[in-house]
Amino acid sequence: MLNKVPEVTIWFWIIKILCTTVGESFADWINMNLGVGLLDTALIFTGVLAAVLAWQLSASRYIPFVYWLTVVVVSVTGTLYTDILTDSQGVPLALSSSVFAGVLAVVFGIWYARERTLSVHSIITRPRELFYWLAVLVTFALGTATGDWTLELTGWTAGVSVLLPLGLIGAIIVGWRLGANAVLSFWLAYILTRPLGANLGDWLGSPDGDGGLGLGTAMTSVVFLAAILATVVYLTLSRRDVIETHDQNGARRAPSPARERGMLAYYAVIMVAAGGLLVWAHHQPHAAAAGEEDAPAPVTGHLTPQEATAPFPPAEIAKFRTITADTLAKVNAGDQGGATSRVTDLETAWDDDQSALEPKSEEAWSFLDGEIDQVLDAVRDPHPDKVTEVNVLRALLTSLG
Incomplete structure (x- = not known):
């Protein structure tokens, strides 16, 4: 031919x-x-x-x-x-x-x-x-x-x-x-x-x-x-x-x-x-890539779960915890697209409640906001690393009680 x-x-x-x-x-x-x-x-x-x-x-x-x-x-x-x-x-x-x-x-x-x-x-x-x-x-x-x-x-x-x-x-x-x-x-x-x-x-x-x-x-x-x-x-x-x-x-x-x-x-x-x-x-100093196996686990900060959640209504914390758990389940199942979609719900819910939650405790709100940012960065990474995603999601779940 x-x-x-x-x-x-x-x-x-x-x-x-x-x-x-x-x-x-x-x-x-x-x-x-x-x-x-x-x-x-x-x-x-x-x-x-x-x-x-x-x-x-x-x-x-x-x-x-x-x-x-x-x-x-x-x-x-x-x-x-x-x-x-x-x-x-x-x-x-x-x-x-x-x-x-x-x-x-x-x-x-x-x-x-x-x-x-x-x-x-x-x-x-x-x-x-x-x-x-x-x-x-x-x-x-x-x-x-x-x-x-x-x-x-x-x-x-x-x-x-x-x-x-x-x-x-x-x-x-x-x-x-x-x-x-x-x-x-x-x-x-x-x-x-x-x-x-x-x-x-x-x-x-x-x-x-x-x-x-x-x-x-x-x-x-x-x-x-x-x-x-x-x-x-x-x-x-x-x-x-x-x-x-x-x-x-x-x-x-x-x-x-x-x-x-x-x-x-x-x-x-x-x-x-x-x-x-x-x-x-x-061997030159550089930020670890998201995919590196030896990337350190995310730091949960200095607030205990009680300190991080006590200032806020339990119903709101339960809502964030449910969305986070859903996202973690999708990551574990290999459904990266579903995890990306679900984590957007977390971002939206958190931003919508900022005006009501932040005045109750700026310290607790800033702490949880930083952990949520880590989750968003990990799940939305162009080349997401499952180990990193699981670590930051579990850390957030722990902080949410």
Whole structure:
């Protein structure tokens, strides 16, 4: 069959980064705002992915709209799979990154053993197409895990963390130009575009106070989806990314084995340097990321539950306690969307009662207000950590008696 993937041009990389950014921001928006829950959202998108992938597989040629729609859905789905492991199951990012890297190595190993090539210029049979999409899905999950792990290790803001994958991609381009293996260079860059796009999405969507530009996840998703649509329309009309001819082995130029071996050493040096940078950044003073396992439990303050609740009507305290307990139950059940929705009820009820409660005891009100703020921050975090959420919710329940 005709090659079912686009030619790797500058347009390919532009739209790939756009898709990865949408995958991050759209997944965050769904999880935090629709109230469906992380697990249910992942199941829904798995079904959508199956339908879209069937459409892509049934096409007889490369169709930009169908291909890039599949990439967007794979991006969202891969992100959700990683979030489930991290947020619902409590799997450390270091472990999930290692597991996804191992799975990707297995996929590439079986693919190469069967087809003798991993080149995207040779996706001309159904088995190769299936291997290709499986590898793409795993690269999105791996990129999400490694990107979040980088933030956890370093404490960098999303804006700063964009520079690391961007610099690594630049180093890969240099290596490819100097004679590195083209297929290896492609897949390394492909994996790195995921943390690049994810961090870019976080940077654009995060509030100003968190080092972001404050566009919000919804606006970021809309802007990038519009950019993807415009690019796809251009490519559909211009056909600038269509592979007109194909080679069974995907060969584009006669490789130099000696130069390729030399560039492998170059890539190894780059990898060691990047690892050294992360280790150095990890040991610098920085605020612990929400996902770190050793994050300290929240401090409950100096007021006892009796001191914190005695000045206020028991019925009002019972109301706050009920909402908090509901939120904790949803977090424990893995329903992050439901927890986010329920914690909004807590914020609304607390703010509505401020004028009546604060005059009764400013000290007690300020103490509970600080604990409620910790709960809101933990549950609404773009990458919520279940351990932290449970700790702050239990602390608030204790303070509420």
